[in-house]
Amino acid sequence: MQCISAYGSILSLPLRSNLFSVRKLSSFPHKSFSGQHGKLVRMKATHTRACHDQESNRKFKRLPLSKWGHHFLSAQVDVSEMNALAQEIERLKPEVGEMLMFSSKSIESTKTRILFIYMLVSLGVAFHFEDEIEESLEEGFEKIQEMIAGEDDLYTISIMFWVFRTYGYNMSTDVFKRFKGENEKFMESIIGDVKGMVSLYEASHLRTTREDILEEALSFTTRNLESLARAGASSPHILMRIRNALCMPQHYNAEMIFAREYISFYEQEEDHNKMLLRFAKINFKFLQLNWIQELKTLTKWWKQQDLASKLPPYFRDRLIECYLFAIMIYFEPQFSLGRVSLAKINTVFTLVDDTCDRYGNVSEVAALVQCVERWDPDCMDSLPDYMKTVFKFAWNTFEECENAGIMEEGLSYDVQGALEEWEQGDVVPTFDEYLEIGGVEVTMYVSIACSFLGLGQSSREQAYKWLKSRPKFVEAQAKRARLMNDIAGFEGDMSRGFDVNAIMYYMKQYKVTEEETFTRLQKMARDLDTTVNEEILKTTKSVPRQILKRAIDFGKMIEFTYRSGEEYTHPEGRFKDHITSLFVDLIRL
Incomplete structure (x- = not known):
């Protein structure tokens, strides 16, 4: 579980409004990447009492069901057609290569x-x-x-x-x-x-x-x-x-x-060019058939988890959308194992996110955080039954990835280190402090770490070493994601009484209006985009492209998520259209 080894408890911090959410409202330690002291940030959670008999009366918003259900469970892929496509790809590939x-x-x-x-x-x-x-x-x-x-x-x-x-x-x-x-x-x-x-x-x-x-x-x-x-x-x-x-x-x-x-x-x-067009079409259809096979396997796995019968209906059932995100990182046939594993991990992130953000109360979330930090099933005794289900699902999913050979065994999950706290109470950090901690809190690092899982072992080791150095490229990308996240989710935060975000901190620090704050933060996000581009140019010669590309593609996934608004939660519009065009409507040859 290399990404857990490298980044400790950040695993439990998916981003906010779509696939990923920021966690606030109770103390949450994160491990420092520089070796300096970490900080305690606030986690969102409901304010209901921790007593278990309160759970049955707990209020939560029921989210839309998956549009896809078990659609791909009945999908049929003609293996002979795949073999024929693969043969034609190999026949045309040298001809296209000669054109280059x-x-x-x-x-x-x-x-x-x-x-x-x-x-x-x-x-x-x-x-x-x-x-x-x-x-x-x-x-x-x-x-x-x-x-x-x-x-x-x-x-x-x-x-x-x-x-x-x-x-x-x-x-x-x-x-x-x-x-x-x-x-x-x-x-x-x-x-x-x-x-x-x-x-x-x-x-x-x-x-x-x-x-x-x-x-x-x-x-x-x-x-x-x-x-x-x-x-x-x-x-x-x-x-x-x-x-x-x-x-x-x-x-x-x-x-x-x-x-x-x-x-x-x-x-x-x-x-x-007719030959080039033919090559592109058969290549794309071959990929589609591969993806549909994987979706069938994933849907069967998801059905076996049967979380709907084990948990209240507070969480987003978004397996297919999670797989779409994985496609954005790994689409090539040789990365099937990494792609499937990343899709599973994305479902873990979503479930943990919704548990903390939409259902769990402060003490329950704190207990879950401690279990994730320790990464030990024996710590589950302190959890209410529904959170035991959440932790077991996370644990078992990472165990599956390890057993499949996508992660190495015997890794240390130690997250020891001194912690520097924001003092208890209502101490408000400055905007700059929030953006610094928020960039890490946004889970950019652990998510990129997980995106390396499809690489070979030697490439993974090199990738993790680079990522642990906290490169400026990723740091800028993380800050940009935090700003985009908080801008996109501001109205939703305010409606739920959560005022811990970049907009509120900026308004308080610089004494400006909400409208002016949005204008400035949007410009700041655009400026960070140019910084990301600049750092990529500086990094290209020192980091192998296959490693750098995963981090770049993760940034594209973030862009797609925030440009789609709340479509991950309410999966209509472009999310649905892209799933249909990639996984349902096969390209015509």
């Missing part, structure tokens, strides 16, 4: 390869060609000045920038100056280049700190693309591409969700 690695080393050929890499990423097949892509990018970046010299096509420049930045190559933003006029503003003439505008919009989301030209590009493209979308003057598939980008930029989008949309877009492009 053709022998010509001219500047134009190198430029074409970079644009082709974008197609591979967007169509969801880049994972087949990781070594070839890295070789092409390394060679291409050495020729970057030659490639951009005299190039005035907005699409080409923007896509090259997106590809290089996405893979950790710090291509200069000066390249976009050629699209500005004498007034130092972007030229109106480029507005008519719709594909170029979309690509510039996508590129602008990879900006780092102090890259004002990309801030201007974001504002310019957003304004004009929104106008184009309203006018509806372009072809339907172009309009859909614009709307999808405005809803969720590719930089933030989960790779397979974007690929599903982009395959449909690419198919309607007049100049699409």
Whole structure:
């Protein structure tokens, strides 16, 4: 249980409003990552008395049932079809590889390869060609000045920038100056280049700190693309591409969700490559069939847990949504075990979250926290019966992962260390203190640690060592998640009487209005986004891509969660649509 070993009791702190929740309202120790003293933060919990006979009269809000139930239990996957798809993938893969690695080393050929890499990423097949892509990018970046010299096509420049930045190559933003006029503003003439505008919009989301030209590009493209979308003057598939980008930029989008949309877009492009399109489609369908098999296994496992008969109906039954989150971290076939394990762990996070946030009282939650810290089944005697069920479920799930070989055995769960407390009572931390502790409290570290479970043992050890160093990239990501979490959940917090959040702390410290606080914190979150991008560029050469990518993809999962509002709790809208497009509606070949 390596993630527990590394991060101790943070396991019990899922984020807040959707899959993850912040825990407040009673003392909760977290282990310091720097070796300095930790702090006690407040955990949300109900204020009912701890007496067990009060439980039957406890008030709680019944949450919507799962939209999927046992839907995937009856799913049928044709193994012979999967084998046929796998064979066709292996047949076409060398042909696609030749399109990437053709022998010509001219500047134009190198430029074409970079644009082709974008197609591979967007169509969801880049994972087949990781070594070839890295070789092409390394060679291409050495020729970057030659490639951009005299190039005035907005699409080409923007896509090259997106590809290089996405893979950790710090291509200069000066390249976009050629699209500005004498007034130092972007030229109106480029507005008519719709594909170029979309690509510039996508590129602008990879900006780092102090890259004002990309801030201007974001504002310019957003304004004009929104106008184009309203006018509806372009072809339907172009309009859909614009709307999808405005809803969720590719930089933030989960790779397979974007690929599903982009395959449909690419198919309607007049100049699409039929062989490449075929490869993308059979690859995607092969993945879908794999995912459906796993969902069938997971649904059977979830049914066997039978939590609905063991617990009051206060918790969210969101197995399929938990698996969707796992897909955002690991979608490739070889990561099946890690993907399934991560989905199970996500259900643990959700149950613990809802137990603490929606049902347990202060003393009960404190007792559960102590059990999680000790990570010992013998400590359950102090728990009420329903919390024994919660702890057993968490314990058994991690035991399953260990027995499956996804975690190493014999690890220490020691969380000893001196603790520095916020004093008992109503002492309020400053906003900066809250953001610092909240970034850790938001469970970013333990969740990323769990996302490493699908890697091999040596890669996991390297990944945990890097994560325990508390890299600035993850720290900035955690703070951004805390701000997004508190902004999204503010109204819900206030309605339930919880005033421990970034908005309230900021208002109290800086004596500003609620409206001004929201404006400032939203800007702060945007600024942290550029810090994340900057730290990724600094980290790329020192941390293997397969490790860094899991942490990046976890950030995408957070973005998806908060852009969806309360859809994890009330799973309609985009959550339902994405589950349907990935796991229900098989792509047509």
